[in-house]
Amino acid sequence: MGKPRSAIAVRGTTKALIDAALKAFSSTETARDTADSFDDVIDYTREHCEELGGASGEDTWHCWQQGEFAILGDLSLDNPQDRDALSELSEQLGELTVGMLDSSFGDIVFGVYVDGKLKRWLEVEEGEVYEEGSPIIEERGHFDEGFDDEALERLWTARGLPTFEHDPLGGPFELVVITARN
Secondary structure: OOEEEEHHHHHOHHHHHHHHHHHHHHOEEEEEEEEEEHHHHHHHHHHHHHHOOOOEEEEEEEEEEEEOEEEEEEEOOOOOHHHHHHHHHHHHHOOEEEEEOOOOOOEEEEEEEEEEEEEEEEEOOOOOEEEEEOHHHHOOOOOOOOOOHHHHHHHHHHHHHHHOOOOOOOEEEEEEEEEEEO
């Protein structure tokens, strides 16, 4: 798990997720494209993400459909850290699952929002585990020893989502270039 990962998953379509995310994250779409592989997503993001060498003020989201789930990722790892926007996104779309892993810094996040309300939040930051909300059913019997990257993977997949451990295998991916948040 050497690469940073970030994803927000909802039951629904990529169109609905992108439209709602633009509103919730107060972002403006400046371009849209598609990619067939995750390597192409990374190349495109490098060109259109300020943190990775792209134009000033730009970031890129990648979105794909996995069965009944629409999943939105951002390699800059900004979206899972904006909890107000996550709440607003959940108000618009219902239940959402959030995951983030930045193995370089040891930061790990797993969250669940339902109808705009935080249901569960687990976070590792600087080696400390922070918990909010009530344990969800997928945690039952798994977390006597703490929350780590393996626990994130178990929780993510227990919710019916594809692996969080590896790059997304399926495409196509919708790529959305956004301007810096307002």
